[in-house]
Amino acid sequence: MQTLDRDLGRVNSLETAALYSSRPLLGVGISVVFIGLAALFAGLWSGTPPTSLFIVVAAGLGAYMALNIGANDVANNMGPAVGAKALSMVGAIAIAAICESAGALLAGGDVVSTISKGIIDPAGLAGGHTFIWAMMAALLSAALWVNLATWVGAPVSTTHSVVGGVMGAGIAAAGLGAVSWPTMGAIAASWVISPVLGGAIAAAVLAFIKWQIIYQEDKIAAARKWVPILIGLMAAAFGAYLALKGIKKIVKIDIGTALLIGAGIGAAATALSTPFVRRQSVGLENRNKSLKVLFRLPLVMSAALLSFAHGANDVANAVGPLAAIVHAQEAGDIAAKVSIPLWVMVIGALGISFGLVLFGPKLIRMVGNQITKLNPMRAYCVALSAAVTVIVASWLGLPVSSTHIAVGGVFGVGFFREWHAERRSRRLSGTRPESLRLPSEERKRRKLVRRSHFLTIIAAWVITVPAAALMSAFWFYLLTSLLG
Template sequence: MILIFLFLAACFLAFSNGANDNFKGVATLFGSGTTNYKGAITWATLTTISGSIAAIFFASTLVKNFSGKGLVPDTLIQSPEFAISIALGAAITVFFATKIGMPISTTHSLVGALFGSGVVAVGASFNFTKLGGTFLMPLIVSPLMAAMVSLITYTIFRKLRVSLGVTKKTCICVGKEYIPITSTMNFNGLITAETETHTVSRISNEQECIERYQGDFIGINSQKMLDLAHYISAGIVSFARGLNDTPKIVGLLLVINTLDVKWGMLTVAVAMAIGGLLNAKKVGEMMSKKITPMNSGQGFTANLITGLLVTTASIHGLPVSTTHVSVGSIFGIGTVTKKADFKVIQNILLSWLLTLPIAAICSAIIYWLLLKIN
């Protein structure tokens, strides 16, 4: 019975992870107007599942890291209660963050949950050195690195675009506007007569402007080429997220010796996909629209940097957060364009600071309660 509970807890964590994280890879596609929400989340789902399947072959190191191996004694790792407390502590934290539309890190939540349950279980025997070196350091460094690399890369790309003669144009809406010309009053109230005229529609905010690229590159329309590259880069980010996040959750299922790791990966992939399809819109709006307005070229650059950094980290077993890297990359672009909303970034950073202690407290309480029950 306890093993079934563990399996369900891991599925809940995977669902919450998908709801909070699945849209992050395609946020720039939606934010730049390259596609609509439905098209973006569909592409995210397909590519994330592909990354989860690839994790079976390329991410075994992460599975071991997030089982808690090296942080606590091996005997504790084989305890279902320990794994359940980690899964539920992280899942509760991510689930409620998703409900308020805040993009937090599942990786960060898992680290906090590992810490909370581990300290309750073994106290001073917990390996704080490995916690700092293997887990916390990559989480702190990765968003800063992403912001710097995206800032530098976009600056280089922009100069290259100009040198190739590819220019930007802004599309605005031209249509009919109804203007009142006379007003009369009767016993029913005010009656307004209207006339119709052709005019340029007012654009209420900068995000409603759509920037497109003009010019050809090696005989191909630059905008069409960029849109294709943007889709590919978004797919790379989502693939990398599936590759990086799936084994972290599967690591909690290692205590279920009867469940093959491959089947665990597939189960987690399906739960993540369902979570993203059903519950990703609030976080998607935050990532796409509120950090900074962007065009397709800027979105492509942010995705390219995010995908490369997360994929590299996954292959080397470094537990970086796709959330941290993606937000860092988008913020780096916003810094160059001087359009980043620093108030939104401050709120996101605050949620990141609270993630670890909240997950640790939830996990510690759950582990303590499970010990009392047994």
């Protein structure tokens, strides 16, 4: 009988292991089915071959790109909330899928630059099917690069991947002179500006919370005063951001009007949240652990708003090459700006949702747990810095990446914690802090930011554009030589 029990146990373990190992294959299978359905839908929508053949293939590539956006880019919005345990993984995926799709379909840009922010002169790609091959190569290379980055666990910018893809195909088709190098210089500058600005703002907000709330004698009283103001600041930032970017389908709003709208929304949010925070704080003990309760709901709301804003803006950039191909096939010309058909946005929105559900948890855990330890207060600093940084960048006219900002905010919080811990240790001991008296290996082990992840992510950011460009040039030469 015992032998039978052991055998049944082994069979059960084998079945469990087989089920676990089949998970990736299930995700790949669902992805392949979705790509095929997207291509079929595009074919039925666009007409009969051979006119629709390019659109069918491009729709499949666009669906593949959208899957990768969901697997990689969306993790930056939900990672901090999951890492802070304000949201479960299932809850985060559900909220992100709904908000990303809503942002793309309800407030997504109705016009997109076919040349990805003007980095390539369309006149150089006007011969025959050259422009279509270039956009296909750009879409394929960007999707492959984001897929590779997700596999190695590096959050990268999908917008920069598309930029690199378009640049590489443009150079392959029309030479170096087709590239707007000042625009590329601004994009390269954003590699530094985005994470540094996001990290600096996140660290500054965390410092403010520490000195105005955590280190106060009556922490709960201080939280009742400042938490509604912080919620109002978050609401103001998102209100201005969505007014500036999210409702451009309805009305064009300049930065000054957007800031006024944001200020009004922020004031209303502060007034409404004051009694809510007061009720939540009743009966809480005067300790740091109690403060986490007051930041949990605002953090969940900010994660949802970040996802909505991401869907409203970045999805259009990702499906831009697909929209350009559709326009070139249907209108027979190349335009600087084209309308995005609804079915293209639907493919983008659904693809993001499927990619997030099937492959998103890996990057969500990376951003939320593996860079530095987050709690609701630290994660709130990251979300607030992301919203404020995008507003500042829009005001200054800087092309920034939401991925770089969010991950930079996580790094900023972690490095500030390291600096602050060393400072407190030095002040309390009156001499060299204990960590500095330890062996070098032990000091590395006690760092609050994992250096291996830091170096991997920075390297991935630096090589995103050139890697996508090289891959795109390769695919362009291959497509034109075989099919052109």
